[in-house]
Amino acid sequence: MEKEEVKKIIYALVEASTGKKKLKQSDILKKVSADHGIEKDEVKAALRDLVDAGTLIFTYFGGSFIEIPPK
Amino acid sequence: MSKKYDTPMLDELEKGAFPSFVTEIKRAAAHSDMSNDLLGHTETCYKERVTHWKHGGIVGVRGYGGGVIGRYSDMPDKFPGVAHFHTVRLNSPSGFYYKADALVELCDLWDKYGSGLTNIHGSTGDLVFLGTRTENLEPFFAETSSRGWDLGGSGSALRTPSCCLGKSRCEWANIDTMAITNDITQHYQDEMHRPAFPYKFKFKVAGCACDCIASIARADMSIIGTWKGNIRVNQAEVANYAKTMNIQAEIIDMCPTGCMKLDGKELRIDNANCNRCMHCIAKMTKALRPGTEQGATLLLGSKAPIVTGALMSWVIVPFIKMEPPYEEFYELIDKIWEWWDENGKNRERIGELIERLSFPRFLKEVGLEPSPAMVKEPRRDPFFFWAEEDIER
Numbered sequence: 001m002e003k004e005e006v007k008k009i010i011y012a013l014v015e016a017s018t019g020k021k022k023l024k025q026s027d028i029l030k031k032v033s034a035d036h037g038i039e040k041d042e043v044k045a046a047l048r049d050l051v052d053a054g055t056l057i058f059t060y061f062g063g064s065f066i067e068i069p070p071k
Numbered sequence: 072m073s074k075k076y077d078t079p080m081l082d083e084l085e086k087g088a089f090p091s092f093v094t095e096i097k098r099a100a101a102h103s104d105m106s107n108d109l110l111g112h113t114e115t116c117y118k119e120r121v122t123h124w125k126h127g128g129i130v131g132v133r134g135y136g137g138g139v140i141g142r143y144s145d146m147p148d149k150f151p152g153v154a155h156f157h158t159v160r161l162n163s164p165s166g167f168y169y170k171a172d173a174l175v176e177l178c179d180l181w182d183k184y185g186s187g188l189t190n191i192h193g194s195t196g197d198l199v200f201l202g203t204r205t206e207n208l209e210p211f212f213a214e215t216s217s218r219g220w221d222l223g224g225s226g227s228a229l230r231t232p233s234c235c236l237g238k239s240r241c242e243w244a245n246i247d248t249m250a251i252t253n254d255i256t257q258h259y260q261d262e263m264h265r266p267a268f269p270y271k272f273k274f275k276v277a278g279c280a281c282d283c284i285a286s287i288a289r290a291d292m293s294i295i296g297t298w299k300g301n302i303r304v305n306q307a308e309v310a311n312y313a314k315t316m317n318i319q320a321e322i323i324d325m326c327p328t329g330c331m332k333l334d335g336k337e338l339r340i341d342n343a344n345c346n347r348c349m350h351c352i353a354k355m356t357k358a359l360r361p362g363t364e365q366g367a368t369l370l371l372g373s374k375a376p377i378v379t380g381a382l383m384s385w386v387i388v389p390f391i392k393m394e395p396p397y398e399e400f401y402e403l404i405d406k407i408w409e410w411w412d413e414n415g416k417n418r419e420r421i422g423e424l425i426e427r428l429s430f431p432r433f434l435k436e437v438g439l440e441p442s443p444a445m446v447k448e449p450r451r452d453p454f455f456f457w458a459e460e461d462i463e464r
Contacts, residue, residue, distance in 0.1 A: 024227065025136075025267040026412050048265065051134055058136030060127040063417045064226035064266030070129060 006046035022065040076111035105186040105202055108152030132212045136266045138222025155204040160197035160223035165249035166236050184211040196233030197223035228266035229259050234276035235283040244278030245296030245365040246393045251276050269415035280349040291421050293370040293384040300362035301342040308358035309338045322351050366392045372422025382422040389444035406437050
């Protein structure tokens with residue numbers, strides 16, 4: 001799968017979880033990898049791009065999570 | 072800048088023989104409004120016996136998930152100088168060696184972008200810069216990173232590895248602690264800057280069992296230098312020590328395994344029963360030296376009491392050669408982290424997970440062979456002394 005496609009899947013997952021469940025990086029890697037048959041390293045690389053671009057951010061609330069930045 | 076607040080409770084902490092953080096904040100307050108408000112804020116917290124800090128949240132440097140600890144006051148109107156009071160951690164160099172001009176430069180930058188208050192070093196081992204506003208984080212990071220510094224770890228990530236001085240100054244170091252620490256830091260950049268673990272993970276590297284950085288109590292993984300084979304003995308120096316010290320009382324009777332004896336004027340060691348505690352070597356520096364086949368013992372699981380009680384690390388690998396490129400070591404770490412990732416709950420340290428699921432299961436699933444050296448608690452502690460009345464009781 002193309003990296004851009006993986007990025008869209010990750011973003012959609014985080015967006016769908018917003019306000020319901022905070023996702024850790026490992027939650028995202030496991031879920032996307034299991035649902036789409038993608039290697040965890042590929043998911044990790046795509047997630048890294050999203051964080052580097054500021055599309056997703058790390059937050060800390062008693063643990064580190066991946067979230068969409070506030071507008 | 073004039074004094075803004077009366078701080079009778081904080082003033083009490085300036086009395087006594089030891090350096091006081093209050094004195095330092097007052098010194099910084101002379102030129103920093105942020106530090107001035109910190110005095111008033113802290114006094115209020117003490118007076119009301121409740122913290123007025125809010126911790127965590129959404130704050131950091133783009134691309135990084137750690138290195139900045141968000142902190143806000145819940146009384147921003149009363150103390151605007153500390154409305155934001157974020158902490159920045161910079162990765163310290165192995166062994167904490169600095170050139171003076173580098174430290175001066177960092178302090179100047181912190182006067183420019185922050186409160187001017189630092190903690191060198193924090194208990195994490197990082198250079199800790201206390202108190203800045205959100206909008207100053209990126210400029211401070213840009214200035215420090217352009218000078219070769221990088222952020223340290225925070226959150227559910229690998230924390231900045233730290234070590235004792237090792238071979239740079241200590242003849243007892245069985246491993247090159249500084250090289251190992253630097254290698255771990257470079258190898259695991261992603262794990263340090265992009266938090267992916269159930270909770271924090273710390274490495275601390277000690278050159279010998281004296282454990283000057285207390286890795287056995289402070290690191291999820293303690294890497295402690297040790298040796299195989301026999302302690303090297305210089306009997307002529309043993310004879311010299313016998314002239315000035317009571318070897319029987321100070322060395323032999325204090326050996327935790329009772330593996331030493333005096334044979335006339337010569338010291339005999341049953342090396343098979345030595346547990347490499349370093350007591351005799353540290354006391355008779357000219358007479359005894361570690362053996363020549365050197366490596367490390369890996370211990371896992373220590374932590375301070377946060378979610379559950381404090382734990383000490385215990386042995387998982389009695390002896391491993393710690394030489395570049397450290398392939399065997401990194402393979403093991405990756406397996407341990409994978410097991411932790413699969414089984415750990417949020418905010419569960421690796422030591423707590425092993426306690427919950429059992430040590431045998433950990434060994435089996437990580438692929439480590441059980442060994443009698445994997446002692447969770449020692450039979451006795453050579454550094455704990457019973458008084459006579461305790462024994463009689």
